Amino acid sequence: MYSVGIDVGSVAAKAVVFDGHEIVAKEIIPTGWSPKESGEKLFEMVTSMARVDKNEIKSIVGTGYGRVALSFIDRKVTEITCHGKGAHFIDSNIRTVIDIGGQDSKVIKLDEKGNIIDFLMNDKCAAGTGRFLQVMAHALEIDVSELSQIGEGATPETISSMCTVFAESEVISLMASGASKEGIAAGLLQSVCSKTYTLVSKVGVQNKVFFSGGVSKNYLLREFLSKKLGVEVFSSELSQYLGAIGAAVIGYRD
């Protein structure tokens, strides 16, 4: 038997098929304008990739902001619980999960069984989220995926504004005054790092620390976070799928 976990985020939709032991298929597509359509499409994609018949699926669990739009799922679980379960599945030694997605950033504290002891979520603003980095990359006329590469080794410029709109004007003024793209890119990642650090400090960091969500692809930010927190922050190629993995694990086991 199999379970399917679908995580429809604000930017990307992710899905995995789980056979009770391992992830047998995974896929990611842009969420686009319709979380419902992208969720359905993704479901078809992963099940055919895994060559799984519909009656072999015991449970479909949806998570992410788009979970409410999915009519074909058996259960909805919040991304906070899913990221916790997903992290525990990947490595049962993980005690802190930093999840930065398109519009949310969260810090989740886990016990040795993968249960959530505490969590914090950003307030109703985009400071420190993927959206923040996307807007800034746009101002720098680069792709958000290039920020790490460009910023690597550069002396970070100080970005003092946490507000996405004000930080954008700050970036534009910095460019006008002749600051380098490299320095600004590094400065932006520093800014997200310090915002995340505040959130982590409030919950209290516990080793091992894992970084998930789309923004975790940003290796320079991960380096900054490791340095600032004083412990290694881990990530994996499955980081962006963590919510979907957690959803599938919950669907299989509970």
Add this chain to the structure above:
Amino acid sequence: MRPEIMAEVEGLRGVNSVKIKEASEAGKKVVGMYCVFSPQEIAMAADAITVSLCGTIQAPIEEAEKELPRNLCPLIKSSYGFAITDKCPYFYFSDVLLAETTCDGKKKMYELMSKLKPMHIMNLPQTANAENSLELWKKEMIYFKEFLEKQFGVEITDDKLRAAIKLLNRERKAMKRLHQLNAHKPAPLSGMDMMLAQWLKGFNVDKEAGIELIERLTKEVEERVEKGIYAFDENAPRILLTGCPIGSGSEKVLRILEESGASVVALENCTGYKGLDVLVDEDKDPITALAEKYLSTPCSCMTNNNGRLDLIERLAKEYEVDGIVDLTWQACHTYNIESFTVKNFAKDVLNLPFLQIETDYSDSDVGQIKVRVEAFLEGIK
């Protein structure tokens, strides 16, 4: 399923706004109040009607922000907005206002509001424990009494005070009994209905009728318990809600909690149980008894405020709660800072899951709050 009498309780809103108009036109004096520290008994002993003033709705905030900073607690902004737009019938018919020096935001807002109506301000001590606090607060009770006597040309006798004390103690007892029904597992009354019943009592023009209605509601709920009719099933996580006051229009967090499957069994806040817990001593000198009762209010504007932790502990045990949610209005510094203490208390002493939500009256963050609340409840199950 909802108790039938709840419809009548909800109807109080319309009934009372008509009654206050009639009473005022018939020459009755009205004292408008904002806070659970306000000694209603003194106003009642002056033969006046006491009412809570409106301040739990988003709508008038836009007007208030023309004069008040945007980054201020919504309760203060809403109260002021209602006052300047004349949309609160209770404010409109109030002959005098009673204010009190609780938080800084309210204090300074009252300075602006005092230009609209005659206002008396009671100076609340910063701490309930200091040696001179009770003496100071007793004097404030006397100043308020003298203010009313002068304003209304009446004499407030000890006998009248005693009668008012007895009546309001009866009201407290009736509300307390209602609240305590939810110590039953599962809870027979939803948190939303409990909040409404408690909040609406503040607008009651006819106290006796209000008590009678609450007693009938209690009876109906007791009968439902006997028949096994409850507001939620027995697996619903039982939540204690603490923090800032809520009322109709600012019930967002309470509503989200219950829509997400929780049963909010205890409302520790000042629109809930806080003001009901301690009765006024009916045997003592009335002014001393009143000062003692009101000074015992475990509000975050007091430093320290360990009484709040004691009350939370007691309610958490009596109501067998599974988690604590602390609601803080945006820019409410006292409750916001105190939340750290409450969190540590909940986790370390009570061993209960804890969630703080800081928000305002708007709906702009409903989605985010839902995620947090649902995740919190998933953690409890």
